[in-house]
Amino acid sequence: MRRYATIVKHDLTMLVEAGMLERHEIEVLLTLCEELHFGRTADRLRISTARVSQTVAKLERRLGVPLFDRSSRRVAATPAGRDLYAELRPAWDRISAAVEHTVATGRGRGGTLEVAFVEAATGQLLTRAAELFRERLPDCAVRIREAQPAQVIPWLREGEIDIALGALPVHDPDITAGPVLVTEARILAVPVNHRLAQRRSVTLADIPAATVLTGTGTTGELLTSVGAGKGVLPIGAHARRYHARPDVAYVPLRDAAPVQWVLLWRKGNDSARIRGFVSAAEAAAQPG
Template sequence: MPEWRELETFLRLAEELHFGRTAERLHVSTAQVSQTIRKLERRIGVPLFTRTSRRVALTPVGRQLVADLAPAFSAVGAALDRAVEAGRGITGTLRVAFGDAAGGQLLAGVAERFREREPGCRVEFREVRPAEVLPWLREGEVDVVLAGLPLAAPDLVTGPVLVREPRFLAVAAGHPFARHGSVTVADLARVPVLRCALPDPWLDEHAPAAAIRPRAGLQELLTLAGAGEGALPVGAHIRRYYPRPDVAYVPITDAPRLEWGLVWPAATATARVRGFAEAAAELVREPA
């Protein structure tokens, strides 16, 4: 199998048709170019160039090899350049996703701080449904997501906790729980519980029979709760950002706080992603 250097030398000589100019482009000696081409021709078994004292020309086999090889070689080179650029984190686009208004507001503040450090990097925001979080991360649709924790998986990296908030239960305005000042975890067993498709170990433990709506977004789940089809565990910020006349938010007094943080694929932990996570951690450490 030819080596990368042999193919690069062959394509550069096919462009220049001059050993000296090819050597200058590759920063090697003319003798090295000649040796590399002879080695490649021995591998293939036929001459790729005709050489005289006055000119260098491609043979028919050489011309066909250029036609077949050049597009793929250019594509590989471009892919490597993009990987280097992404790893350095200097330019390009960082795609961040959020699931609701509060998350979008937090990420907008993080992006402002991040752009001060990386002015050449553009931040692109995407709104994501719970069922899309894992596919988007694993398929490269986005680079990083603000999600409820833990979102444990061997192929994902979780940044520091950015937000901790009390848990509430969203129920229909006319539900008996709406007249209570609070509920407990044990009360979850008394009502049908709604949840999205994202993993939630706490709900798995305390509401294992919860009805999971794989494609449902937040507004759809709140509508179901308001229609009396179930109770929806949410974070405290939902009460502030999504007040609805058909929904009452009741605190769950003995539930652990809900945690939020940034999650990204381990395979794409670029400097851009790490820099964004650092900016987020610094922002939430500052006094409000």
């Protein structure tokens, strides 16, 4: 019988590669080996008992070796059937898992979600959102990375990242902005010896436009320029906590619009993963 098992394994490989073995035939074979009962096999696969019997008979004729011994009282796998099951079960499990993973990814529920942030404070919010997201969609991994403000839109457009936490307004027609997650007051970062540093508050009219820093770079780099006396920087109030520096003073801007933080993603990329992460971020942003 070992000779038959070897023949069966060889023939099975050829049959599978040639597309001559159907999915339902493999499922019937594996299930009957586990149940050793035609009725229970039919129930598990939601087909008729006659269909199970016909499928097994067809396989045995094709392979040229009996796979089961059956009588009115019992069903037992032959040595060839047991060997075939042992060879086929792990491979079929891997194939099934691969197919399920591919389908899930195609539907936007699997794979890896690439997320970017531009501020330390928003990075913490994204970390909490990622924890909630993984509880809801455990098949999808999350990778969080820091970006410079000027990198966010190009990265989204080019597919470098899937979603990012950025500030409004966003004028790019190819980018979708989600609901506002965090709103904070705007303050002005000035050199500690600046004429406005001791003011209790300032207005936009108090700030010469020529002195406002507009270059690219991280928040830390821009604040280093502020501390060096190269200009001033309107920024969210979180800077007091996350960017406290001896060379920079923060003064409230009483007539400036607040900073609104939202999730951004590429239009047309409204997948289950994106929707799931937006929902998780909204929950993470709730107080308490």
